[in-house]
């Protein structure tokens with residue numbers, strides 16, 4: 001999802017894109033746009049994918065929206081660390097070529113659950129659960145590139161809102177059928193970002209060669225209750241159902257309920273100070289654009 005938006009913005013700006021995919025059927029070759037196969041679990045990639053490449057954007061990782069069985073949890077973590085390790089080993093063995101910079105996706109799931117904390121990148125209140133541990137391992141794998149003396153950035157993505165894909169269509173679907181309701185207390189913070197801003201932030205990181213960790217969220221996080229209410233307003237539907245109790249969500253989703261009940265209020269100041277400007281800083285216009 002994010003990769004497709006980045007690719008579109010690159011092509012609009014006349015920037016050529018090589019992309020790595022694990023799936024043969026996704027390979028295309030057009031002027032300025034070419035796909036290559038890799039298999040991070042086997043540490044293999046098509047070396048031609050690096051020809052003429054100046055910057056690498058890493059987004060790879062299997063979806064976290066699947067049952068968190070022990071085997072899926074392993075896949076969720078390893079698909080992220082294996083991808084970075086495959087890129088690292090390739091550059092260590094074959095040289096960096098023209099590559100000057102790498103930026104990797106990360107996630108705000110690293111921060112601890114809180115209704116009151118406001119997380120800066122320097123926050124020491126990190127989470128305890130599976131998501132936080134996954135992100136820690138992911139960022140450690142990205143930091144390995146420092147050994148190649150290559151500047152490396154990490155963008156901690158919040159909830160990426162898109163018209164197709166990601167969480168928003170799943171939030172909007174029950175609302176469209178008059179069955180929308182806040183989840184749990186509804187007080188949990190949702191630090192969201194519009195897909196186009198998320199994509200633009202990766203390209204901004206490349207242009208500025210941003211090093212270290214940056215929160216990739218809009219400057220105005222909202223609570224789950226406000227997000228649900230604003231989705232309903234934009235769709236012109238009522239919210240009449242009571243909140244879905246946290247206990248029911250935990251029963252239905254198990255440990256994965258952390259995805260909808262977790263609260264992270266995340267600060268966007270650091271990237272703003274670098275000069276990044278948002279097209280969608282507030283939720284309402286973002287939802288009007290997407291829905």
Ligand SMILES: NC(=O)c1ccc[n+]([C@@H]2O[C@H](COP(=O)([O-])OP(=O)(O)OC[C@H]3O[C@@H](n4cnc5c(N)ncnc54)[C@H](OP(=O)(O)O)[C@@H]3O)[C@@H](O)[C@H]2O)c1
Pocket residue numbers: 001002003020021022023026040041059060061062063079083105106107108156157158159160161166167
């Ligand atoms: N969307 C969000 O709200 C959000 C929030 C925080 C963080 N993030 C992170 O940002 C990244 C991009 O998010 P997204 O929403 O664009 O995700 P996405 O649409 O699921 O894209 C991730 C891509 O990773 C590749 N992939 C899947 N399994 C893989 C494996 N085992 N090994 C290597 N690659 C694999 C797939 O590409 P191929 O099929 O082409 O191989 C897939 O298209 C993800 O790592 C995600 O965890 C997203």
